[in-house]
Amino acid sequence: MVEDYVFALIVVVLLINTALSIYGIVRRRSLVKKLISLTILSDTVFVSIILVGFIFKYPAVPPVYSTGSPEEAAFLSQHAVDPLPQALVLTGIVIGFAVNALIAFAIIQLYRLVGTTDARKAVKVLAEEVAE
Amino acid sequence: MIVTLLLLAVAALLSLVFVYLAVFERDLMKAIVFSAGQSICYSIMLHAMAAPDITMTYVAVSVGLYSALLVFVVSKTERYEEV
Amino acid sequence: MRTSLVVLLALLGAALAASGALVALGLKAPLALRELGLYYVLNTIRDCASPEAVAAIVWDYRGLDTIYETAVLYFALVGGLAIFRAAKAQGFKKPVGLTELSKTSTRLISLLIAAVSVCIALHGHLTPGGGFPGGSALAVVAMLAVPIYSVNSMLERGITSTKLIAVRGAALTALGLVALLPVIRGLEIVTNQRFYPGAVLGFTISGSISMYNFFEFMAVASGFAALALYLSIPEEAFREVVERG
Numbered sequence: 196m197v198e199d200y201v202f203a204l205i206v207v208v209l210l211i212n213t214a215l216s217i218y219g220i221v222r223r224r225s226l227v228k229k230l231i232s233l234t235i236l237s238d239t240v241f242v243s244i245i246l247v248g249f250i251f252k253y254p255a256v257p258p259v260y261s262t263g264s265p266e267e268a269a270f271l272s273q274h275a276v277d278p279l280p281q282a283l284v285l286t287g288i289v290i291g292f293a294v295n296a297l298i299a300f301a302i303i304q305l306y307r308l309v310g311t312t313d314a315r316k317a318v319k320v321l322a323e324e325v326a327e
Numbered sequence: 328m329i330v331t332l333l334l335l336a337v338a339a340l341l342s343l344v345f346v347y348l349a350v351f352e353r354d355l356m357k358a359i360v361f362s363a364g365q366s367i368c369y370s371i372m373l374h375a376m377a378a379p380d381i382t383m384t385y386v387a388v389s390v391g392l393y394s395a396l397l398v399f400v401v402s403k404t405e406r407y408e409e410v
Numbered sequence: 411m412r413t414s415l416v417v418l419l420a421l422l423g424a425a426l427a428a429s430g431a432l433v434a435l436g437l438k439a440p441l442a443l444r445e446l447g448l449y450y451v452l453n454t455i456r457d458c459a460s461p462e463a464v465a466a467i468v469w470d471y472r473g474l475d476t477i478y479e480t481a482v483l484y485f486a487l488v489g490g491l492a493i494f495r496a497a498k499a500q501g502f503k504k505p506v507g508l509t510e511l512s513k514t515s516t517r518l519i520s521l522l523i524a525a526v527s528v529c530i531a532l533h534g535h536l537t538p539g540g541g542f543p544g545g546s547a548l549a550v551v552a553m554l555a556v557p558i559y560s561v562n563s564m565l566e567r568g569i570t571s572t573k574l575i576a577v578r579g580a581a582l583t584a585l586g587l588v589a590l591l592p593v594i595r596g597l598e599i600v601t602n603q604r605f606y607p608g609a610v611l612g613f614t615i616s617g618s619i620s621m622y623n624f625f626e627f628m629a630v631a632s633g634f635a636a637l638a639l640y641l642s643i644p645e646e647a648f649r650e651v652v653e654r655g
Contacts, residue, residue, distance in 0.1 A: 201332045202439040203429035205372075208339040211425060212346045219350035225408035227355055227400060231362050234393055235346055241381075242369050248447065249376045251439040253328035257377045257538060258451045260461035268452055276377045277447035278463035284381055285468060286479045289542050289630070292388050293486035296637055299400045300490040306404040307645075307652050313409060340422060347418055379538035380464050383530065387546035392634065395553040399641045 198251040205246060212239045226302050226312045230295065237291045241284045248277030334375040342368035353408050355401045363394045459608030460535045460616035468540065469619045473600035477589055480626065484582060487633050491575075494640055502644050505562035516558045520551045527551075531627035535616040541623040545630025552635035561642045574636040581628035588621050 216239065219232030249255065258275040260267060302312060309317050342365050349361035366389035373382045443451070450463050450471070458466040468476050507513060531544025556564065592601040606617035615621075 197329075197332060198439040199433045199437060200429060201336050203432040203437050204336055204425065205339050206437075207425050207428045207432065208343050211343060211421060215346050215350050223350070223408065224410070225355065225405070227397070227404065228350075228358065228408055230400075231355075231358055231397065232350060234389070235349065235362065235365060238366065238369055238385075238389060241385075242372060245373060245376055245378050245381060250441055250443065252441060253331075255331070255377045257379050258447075258454075258463040259538060260455060263455055263461060271451050272443070272448060275443070275451050275463075277443055278450050278467055279447055281378050281381055281464050282467035282472065284378075285384060285464070285540075285542055286476060288381075288384050288388055289546075290479055290482050290486075292392060293483045295393070296396060297486045297490045297493075299396055300493045300641075303400060303403050304493050307648055312404045340425070343421060343425065344418060347414075347421065351414060380540065380543065383539060383543035384546060387543060387550055391550040392546060392553060395550075395638075396641070403645065 202251065206243075209239055209243045209246070224313050224315060226305070226314055226317075229314070230298055230302065233298075234291075234295060237287075241287060244280045244284055248280035250274075250276055331375050335372055338368045338371040338375070342372070353410065355406055355408060356398070359394055359397045359401065362397075363390050366390045366393070458602055458616060458619065459614065460619050461614075462535060462537065464538065465535050465540050465616075465619055465623070469622045470600075470602045470617075473589070473602070473622075476622075477585075477600065480582065480585065480629065483630075483633065484578075487578075487637065490637065491640060494643070502560065502562060505560040507560040507563065508558050512558050516554055520555065523547055523551050527627075527631075531623055532620070534623040535619040536614065541626025542630060544623075544627045546634070548627070548631035549634030549638070552631075553638045556638050556642050561639070564639070569639075571636045571639040574632045574639065577632040578629050578636065581625045581632065585622065585625040585629065588618050588625065 213236060216232045216236040220229050220236070223229060223232065252274060254274060255276055256271070256274055258271060258278040260271070305317065306312050309320050311317055311320070345361050345365035345368060349358050349365060352358040352361060366385070370382055370386050370390070373385060450467060454463045454466045455461055458470040460466045460470070527544045527547035529544075530539035530547065531541055534540030534544070589600050592605040593599055595605060597604055600618075602617040602619065606621075607615070608617055609615065
């Protein structure tokens with residue numbers, strides 16, 4: 196009963212976080228604020244993937260052997276969490292950091308060329324340059 | 328079991344507060360601090376969900392590298408965002 | 411300030427109420443592993459000689475995905491350096507680091523972080539960890555050292571971004587070699603147990619998993635350190651290039 200309530204609470208909170216970060220990407224004017232909201236969005240997706248692999252039993256242990264005996268294999272098959280979502284998220288975190296670092300480099304270079312990090316003003320300045 | 332559930336529930340609600348503050352804050356340095364706070368709440372949730380690999384990677388990347396990278400970017404560009 | 415507090419409390423209340431409504435509608439928490447997860451947990455020692463299921467999935471069962479992800483990391487770094495291509499790495503005219511207190515405490519902390527990161531990376535086939543957490547932890551040291559000691563002191567000691575990119579290239583070449591070596595015997599690439607030994611002299615090395623962890627650790631650490639050095643080139647160096655172009 197309590198486990199169901201906490202599971203539902205985490206699902207609802209992650210959905211609200213996704214909605215807030217998408218609002219931050221779309222409606223905030225600064226490019227750096229858009230980057231911060233993008234990192235929050237990707238982190239929320241990673242946590243929701245790990246939540247899919249979690250089991251609400253006591254005790255829930257990570258899927259690591261210490262002795263390798265058959266009794267331990269039987270214990271882990273009942274009480275270990277799923278290892279596959281964790282492997283996918285490990286890959287995703289590092290790729291996400293590399294791409295966000297590339298976006299940060301692009302923001303700095305844009306500021307040097309245009310003089311502002313406001314999205315609407317930058318579009319105006321670039322449109323004038325193209326018109327010339 | 329009750330400790331795990333309590334950790335999960337409290338960390339989830341606290342992360343909601345930090346995400347709201349990070350998105351709606353005009354001073355970008357404060358927004359970076361709130362984003363780091365949200366990452367700490369998520370890493371508490373990941374530890375309670377028995378994922379030690381992910382916790383280690385997430386703390387190093389999100390609390391350490393993202394905050395440093397964003398502070399570099401904000402110090403080279405503007406600090407305040409206009410509404 | 412008043413409106414944001416009200417909105418925040420309303421969001422919290424809505425979250426608590428919505429989860430109650432979901433439970434009343436019949437949402438159930440998961441209580442058992444899926445079939446695929448159960449197969450990985452039961453067969454990891456037999457197939458990959460590694461008691462750590464996550465490392466076995468990342469480097470053996472799904473090793474090709476990780477090789478491609480390393481390639482994506484490499485190309486993102488190359489793209490970032492191409493954006494900053496016009497200026498050479500240089501320091502400030504009057505270098506000044508932070509105070510003596512920061513420098514001493516950074517020295518102590520960097521030593522501890524370096525030891526812990528090497529331990530995480532090299533032991534990644536037996537305990538949770540691996541190449542990615544170890545490399546990221548060492549990159550935090552690089553990101554700390556650049557503002558505290560000032561870029562000039564790092565460039566004077568010979569730690570330039572070109573050398574770090576060369577280290578990264580060497581580590582990636584070694585990673586590619588470990589993946590391609592089984593082709594000599596006619597097996598597929600990224601083969602683990604049919605080509606590499608599972609234990610050497612009584613120590614469990616899990617075939618290619620520990621080698622992958624070490625090379626990935628070197629590649630990730632040097633790549634992110636080169637990123638930190640490129641980010642701290644002073645703005646005057648770029649101003650002339652932008653004015654000219």
